[in-house]
Amino acid sequence: MSPGSVKAPVIAVVGPSGVGKDSLMEALLERIPGLVRQRRIITRAPELGGEDYDAVTEDRFAALCVAPGFALHWEAHGLRYAIPRDIDELRNRASGVLVNLSRKVLLEAEAAFGTLVILSVTATPEVLAERLMTRGREDRAEIERRLARAATPMPAGLSQVIEIDNSGQLEEAVQAAETALMPWLQPERV
Numbered sequence: 001m002s003p004g005s006v007k008a009p010v011i012a013v014v015g016p017s018g019v020g021k022d023s024l025m026e027a028l029l030e031r032i033p034g035l036v037r038q039r040r041i042i043t044r045a046p047e048l049g050g051e052d053y054d055a056v057t058e059d060r061f062a063a064l065c066v067a068p069g070f071a072l073h074w075e076a077h078g079l080r081y082a083i084p085r086d087i088d089e090l091r092n093r094a095s096g097v098l099v100n101l102s103r104k105v106l107l108e109a110e111a112a113f114g115t116l117v118i119l120s121v122t123a124t125p126e127v128l129a130e131r132l133m134t135r136g137r138e139d140r141a142e143i144e145r146r147l148a149r150a151a152t153p154m155p156a157g158l159s160q161v162i163e164i165d166n167s168g169q170l171e172e173a174v175q176a177a178e179t180a181l182m183p184w185l186q187p188e189r190v
């Protein structure tokens with residue numbers, strides 16, 4: 001088998017809202033050669049920022065789900081999220097592909113992607129509350145709902161879970177994640 005025929009690993013970054021998944025991914029993209037991020041399709045208004053995503057209506061999401069279909073999709077916080085099938089092509093030319101997933105779709109993701117490395121990002125409840133309020137993307141009621149969901153357990157039976165504590169400095173979490181990911185990356189695509 002030639003090196004180019006091996007697909008890059010899908011690297012799922014998961015954890016409660018506000019834990020720092022987007023911040024960690026942005027830092028890893030700057031530091032790791034050949035690492036790319038798969039954009040998500042979300043039924044969220046386009047101007048809210050926080051990550052680069054394809055904003056669609058509920059109707060458009062439902063249509064795309066039928067054709068061309070998604071690699072993976074789920075619902076959370078009253079929104080629908082999807083990973084497009086384009087991820088397959090991205091895996092042919094990257095050292096690794098980062099995706100932001102819900103914890104509840106991880107077993108499905110393992111089945112869909114084969115090589116799935118999971119970065120499970122954690123922080124204390126107090127830290128989460130402070131970060132969500134400082135970020136200010138959601139109103140207070142929505143922040144309360146997100147905090148109530150924070151303790152969602154990881155599914156049992158996952159094969160490769162790496163826990164990254166982001167309660168402290170972001171730089172420490174980035175270093176830990178980079179070190180843990182190195183053995184999984186496709187070095188010939190850097």
Ligand SMILES: Nc1ncnc2c1ncn2[C@@H]1O[C@H](COP(=O)(O)OP(=O)(O)OP(=O)(O)O)[C@@H](O)[C@H]1O
Nearest residue numbers: 016017018019020021022023131135166168169170
């Ligand atoms: N280690 C850190 N120290 C201080 N602030 C941080 C740290 N990590 C992230 N933040 C800040 O916390 C807020 C939430 O981070 P971020 O948006 O990356 O979280 P998230 O897990 O992607 O959230 P969501 O799932 O809701 O999109 C942001 O304002 C970010 O700048």
Ligand SMILES: O=P(O)(O)OC[C@H]1O[C@H](OP(=O)(O)O)[C@H](O)[C@@H]1O
Nearest residue numbers: 015017076081100101102103104152
């Ligand atoms: O709590 P669980 O199910 O793990 O995650 C649910 C969703 O919450 C976050 O959404 P957003 O990025 O804040 O819109 C994650 O990205 C994920 O899609």
